[in-house]
Amino acid sequence: MSLTEDTPTPKRPSGFWSYANPVKFLGLSERILPAFWGLAAVSLIVGLIWGFFFTPDDFRQGSTVKIIYLHVPSALMAINAWFMMLVASLIWIVRRHHVSALAAKAAAPVGVVMTLIALFTGAVWGQPMWGTWWAWDPRLTSFLILFLFYLGYIALWEAIEDPDTAADLTSVLCLVGSVFAVLSRYAVNFWNQGLHQGASLSLDKEENVADVFYIPLLVCIAGFVFLFLALVLYRTGTEIRLRRARALQAREART
Amino acid sequence: MRALLTRDLMLAFRAGGGFGLGLAFFLIVTVLVPFGVGPNSELLSRIAPGILWLGALLACLLSLDRLLALDWEDGTLDLLATSPLPLEAALSIKALAHWITTGLPLVLAAPVLGILLNLPTPGYTWLVLSLLLGTPALSVIGTFGAALTVGVKRGGLLMSLLVLPLYVPTLIFGAEAARRGATGMDTTTSLLMLAGITAGVIAIMPFASAAALRVNLR
Amino acid sequence: MTLTIRDLCVARGGVPILEGLSFSLAPGQALILRGPNGAGKTTLLRTLAGLQPPLSGQIDGAEEQIAYSGHSDGLKSMLSVTENLTFWADVFGQRDIAPAIAAFSLEGLKDRLAGTLSAGQKRRLGLARMLVTGRPIWVMDEPTVSLDVDAVAQFAKAVQGHLHAGGAALIATHIDLHLEADMLDVTPYRAALDLRAGASDEAFL
Numbered sequence: 039m040s041l042t043e044d045t046p047t048p049k050r051p052s053g054f055w056s057y058a059n060p061v062k063f064l065g066l067s068e069r070i071l072p073a074f075w076g077l078a079a080v081s082l083i084v085g086l087i088w089g090f091f092f093t094p095d096d097f098r099q100g101s102t103v104k105i106i107y108l109h110v111p112s113a114l115m116a117i118n119a120w121f122m123m124l125v126a127s128l129i130w131i132v133r134r135h136h137v138s139a140l141a142a143k144a145a146a147p148v149g150v151v152m153t154l155i156a157l158f159t160g161a162v163w164g165q166p167m168w169g170t171w172w173a174w175d176p177r178l179t180s181f182l183i184l185f186l187f188y189l190g191y192i193a194l195w196e197a198i199e200d201p202d203t204a205a206d207l208t209s210v211l212c213l214v215g216s217v218f219a220v221l222s223r224y225a226v227n228f229w230n231q232g233l234h235q236g237a238s239l240s241l242d243k244e245e246n247v248a249d250v251f252y253i254p255l256l257v258c259i260a261g262f263v264f265l266f267l268a269l270v271l272y273r274t275g276t277e278i279r280l281r282r283a284r285a286l287q288a289r290e291a292r293t
Numbered sequence: 294m295r296a297l298l299t300r301d302l303m304l305a306f307r308a309g310g311g312f313g314l315g316l317a318f319f320l321i322v323t324v325l326v327p328f329g330v331g332p333n334s335e336l337l338s339r340i341a342p343g344i345l346w347l348g349a350l351l352a353c354l355l356s357l358d359r360l361l362a363l364d365w366e367d368g369t370l371d372l373l374a375t376s377p378l379p380l381e382a383a384l385s386i387k388a389l390a391h392w393i394t395t396g397l398p399l400v401l402a403a404p405v406l407g408i409l410l411n412l413p414t415p416g417y418t419w420l421v422l423s424l425l426l427g428t429p430a431l432s433v434i435g436t437f438g439a440a441l442t443v444g445v446k447r448g449g450l451l452m453s454l455l456v457l458p459l460y461v462p463t464l465i466f467g468a469e470a471a472r473r474g475a476t477g478m479d480t481t482t483s484l485l486m487l488a489g490i491t492a493g494v495i496a497i498m499p500f501a502s503a504a505a506l507r508v509n510l511r
Numbered sequence: 512m513t514l515t516i517r518d519l520c521v522a523r524g525g526v527p528i529l530e531g532l533s534f535s536l537a538p539g540q541a542l543i544l545r546g547p548n549g550a551g552k553t554t555l556l557r558t559l560a561g562l563q564p565p566l567s568g569q570i571d572g573a574e575e576q577i578a579y580s581g582h583s584d585g586l587k588s589m590l591s592v593t594e595n596l597t598f599w600a601d602v603f604g605q606r607d608i609a610p611a612i613a614a615f616s617l618e619g620l621k622d623r624l625a626g627t628l629s630a631g632q633k634r635r636l637g638l639a640r641m642l643v644t645g646r647p648i649w650v651m652d653e654p655t656v657s658l659d660v661d662a663v664a665q666f667a668k669a670v671q672g673h674l675h676a677g678g679a680a681l682i683a684t685h686i687d688l689h690l691e692a693d694m695l696d697v698t699p700y701r702a703a704l705d706l707r708a709g710a711s712d713e714a715f716l
Contacts, residue, residue, distance in 0.1 A: 060715050136715070186458040193454050197445045202525055206508040207441055211455065214437065214501050218459045221490065225465040228486070282715040288526055296601030300590070307589040368583030372640075375560050375579045376602045511563030 058135035060278045067271045078264035085257030105163045111262035113156035119149030127209035139205035144273035150188040176226045183222050187215045301390035315352040315395045322348040323406040334411045341410035342471035349399045356395045357435040358449045365443045380503040388436040396428030419474020427467035430491040433498045434459050440506040512572050513537045519568035521558045527702035536679045541692035544683040552683040556652050578646035584637025588626025600643040611642035614669045630657040649680040
């Protein structure tokens with residue numbers, strides 16, 4: 039791991055990597071953010087109303103099944119947010135693009151909220167279905183552990199003053215944490231076989247939820263994806279502006 | 294390498310080195326548990342393997358903030374980083390020293406504390422074996438946490454927050470082996486998984502720890 | 512082995528602080544670094560010692576050649592003078608600590624715990640550590656802090672001996688050591704406020 043070799047050569051990148059320049063990134067994100075907000079709002083409104091009011095009740099689970107439209111998308115985004123942080127951390131370690139590190143930082147609180155929504159809606163769903171708010175089921179437990187990983191990651195960002203040091207250390211933590219998160223998932227599976235139903239979205243037709251539920255669910259998932267992207271872009275912009283203010287102050291102090 | 298190990302052991306055993314603190318903590322936690330859950334010996338013997346594993350884990354965690362912080366304060370880490378010894382090796386040695394001064398005594402003390410908690414007779418072997426296999430992983434993972442937070446003033450609490458989630462797989466397989474052993478079930482799978490985790494972290498974690506420490510040193 | 516620095520730029524906290532530094536240090540040569548507080552002497556020395564990466568520029572001949580001495584000496588208060596020195600000698604693959612003890616007249620203190628030494632005595636022990644590294648290039652940051660006149664003379668003599676034996680030394684200090692040494696004032700190399708790429712925070716401007 040070449041964390042110490044901090045030498046981004048000042049050649050001018052083109053294409054995708056040109057947005058690693060904070061100023062250019064800000065310009066782009068300002069242009070596409072309204073579209074993302076709009077797409078998120080439209081697909082969430084459509085998906086949730088469709089899902090809540092225009093789908094039949096499940097023959098076994100009754101109307102409680104409708105919480106699936108919040109539960110599944112948020113759970114998916116909770117995991118994908120961490121995955122995005124992992125990719126962004128890798129880009130920071132390899133290519134030293136500040137935007138990448140700041141995007142990882144910006145995604146973490148969004149991921150935490152997604153994890154909390156998934157846990158909360160899961161509890162609300164589980165109460166009537168299993169008769170308990172909480173069970174030490176492998177999936178539930180894994181999400182709780184994921185939540186702890188998010189907390190540690192955010193706490194480390196907050197604790198370290200120098201932004202580059204913080205970016206380096208949190209990237210290492212994210213890498214190591216990912217390995218341990220996967221390990222924990224297997225360990226928890228071994229430890230307790232659970233109550234949770236199989237994946238709601240799998241390619242295996244037998245296990246999948248029925249089509250009437252499936253299409254509005256996909257719309258909701260799209261809504262959560264756009265919401266996540268919009269939030270992360272917006273927060274990354276804020277982080278970039280904070281760094282910019284800091285850089286300007288540092289320059290003031292030196293003249 | 295041997296010089297660093299001898300030095301760390303010597304420092305731990307001399308006055309103010311903190312040897313035995315973890316052990317005392319382990320004892321106190323074990324003594325407090327019956328006050329919390331009641332003196333029912335049947336209940337105690339059922340939860341004994343888990344409590345002993347948890348106690349050992351917390352005692353290990355408690356001693357981590359000494360692992361690098363002292364060497365950081367007096368500049369030793371700067372000098373070690375400029376020495377011919379690779380930082381990865383230095384950190385592995387320090388983890389080993391931590392295990393010898395903290396983990397090993399916990400392993401040896403666990404059976405004695407097992408008596409206090411009414412641990413079933415077949416459980417002793419498996420408890421000791423699982424701790425023996427698992428505690429090195431705790432030291433090595435803990436070294437990573439210490440390396441991440443060494444630059445943070447009063448980073449003890451932060452380190453616990455970072456290290457405890459990383460301890461989950463080790464705790465699950467370790468406690469599972471001890472629990473299965475105590476109830477006469479087959480322990481092979483959990484012990485193998487535990488050994489696998491320990492071998493894996495010993496092989497890989499020093500690189501992550503050294504990367505984190507290098508960032509903190511610059 | 513000659514240490515060669517070419518067009519070096521070093522940064523502190525992401526802000527470039529010295530730039531355009533070029534010099535070389537041949538065996539037998541000593542170089543004294545001068546400059547006001549905060550000029551970047553410590554940052555430069557830490558960069559040369561490999562503790563932090565340079566922002567740009569080249570450092571040749573530093574690998575495994577440098578013995579670094581910073582503001583603190585890495586001494587353990589619960590180890591004796593001999594134990595402290597033996598440890599560092601072992602780490603650097605050396606055996607004999609007697610010359611180091613003699614050079615800083617630590618004979619009478621050999622078995623004392625480092626924690627019981629005075630500040631000046633500790634510093635002498637810290638400097639004696641340089642002798643047991645066996646490394647040819649000494650990079651030292653304010654080595655004379657808390658030393659009295661006699662100890663400074665002892666130190667100058669040790670550096671002199673090191674130079675005669677083919678070593679080199681790069682020392683940041685304000686005291687005149689009466690060495691035949693070149694002087695390098697870092698003040699003119701203060702980094703200008705340009706928008707150079709690579710400087711951590713300036714990418715945001």
